[in-house]
Amino acid sequence: MNYSELTPIMRRLALEAGDKIMEIYNSDDFDVRAKSDESPVTAADEAADALISAGLREAFPDVALVTEEQADSHDTEALTFLIVDPLDGTKEFVNRRGDFTVNIALVEDGVPTRGVVYAPARERMFYTDSVGVAVEETGPFDKDTPGETTPIKVGEPDNEALMVVASKSHRDEATDAYINKYAVKDMTSAGSSLKFCLVATGEADLYPRLGRTMEWDTAAGHAVLNGAGGRVVRFDDHSALAYGKVGFANPFFIAYAPGVELKEG
Incomplete structure (x- = not known):
């Protein structure tokens, strides 16, 4: 996998999917249906999934793709695969609470090695760069030109607080x-x-x-x-x-x- 190619493509697709999601989120009304497992699904899930899946399959036709909204992909067996939740937090979306994300990741040998998490309603985006370092990009976001990024790092926890x-x-x-x-x-x-x-x-x-x-x-x-x-x-x-x-x-x-x-x- 060419990580230098993967990172900007995942980033761009997440932003494009975020735009689709926000169009529906900001509309007066949208339908909510129940899937077979009783979890909710909306037109936003499906539109974002179609966009991301098409983009990943075009860019990486030889890499297996697993996505929540395509049940036939749930039988995939591969060591390396791309995995997508086009709208994670559908309940947050339906209740208009804002804490929903677009998730795109690469898994290699059982480990998620690259990923992007975009929260369009919160205007926050996190991803791994081409060498695997996690960064947060500061908006406003341009689909083709990444903005300023800041490397992020876990804190030093105080077990008493x-x-x-x-x-x-x-x-x-x-x-x-x-x-x-x-x-x-x-x-x-x-x-x-x-x-x-x-x-x-x-x-x-x-x-x-x-x-x-x-x-x-x-x-x-x-x-x-x-x-x-x-x-x-x-x-x-x-x-x-x-x-x-x-x-x-x-x-x-x-x-x-x-x-x-x-x-x-």
Whole structure:
């Protein structure tokens, strides 16, 4: 994979998809339907998926593509693949809360090595550059010419005063019970893959997820966090969270800045 080619293409497609999403988000009304797993889907999911998929297939025809909105891609078996969630945080989108993202990532040998997370309503964009360093680009965004970027790095956590981020739409008692094992200075809620990015920038130290997620939900944010020096491990045994699993479903996991003294579940 030519990373120097991949990075600008992922970035541009994320911005183009973000424009499509915001057109629908800012409209007076939009339809919400339920998929077979009862999760919501909108025209914004489908329009963004069509745009991103077409762009990736044109640029990288020999690389497998897995995307949430195309069920036939969920049987893919490959060591190297691109993986897309065209609109992560559909519940945030439907409720007009703004915490939704466009996620595009490259997975190689079970590891997300490159990714972009774009939050169009928040006007924040994070991605890995051609050498794998995580950066945040400052808007306004031009699709063809990247703006000013700042390398991002996880913070140095104080285990007596941790900053924790948790899911806005999927918070439960089990998550709260686990968080209560730590000495928490402050806790915030965020939607979608933005939680990974808040750990990557040092705005949070710890993000535990005790709930169902799929690899397309997490790969791009995981890549950004990797590029900022962070880690993502399984909740049960603290081994690295791997990708390319049959069915692409994740176990519970913990994303964190090294230095956090992880507690047992």
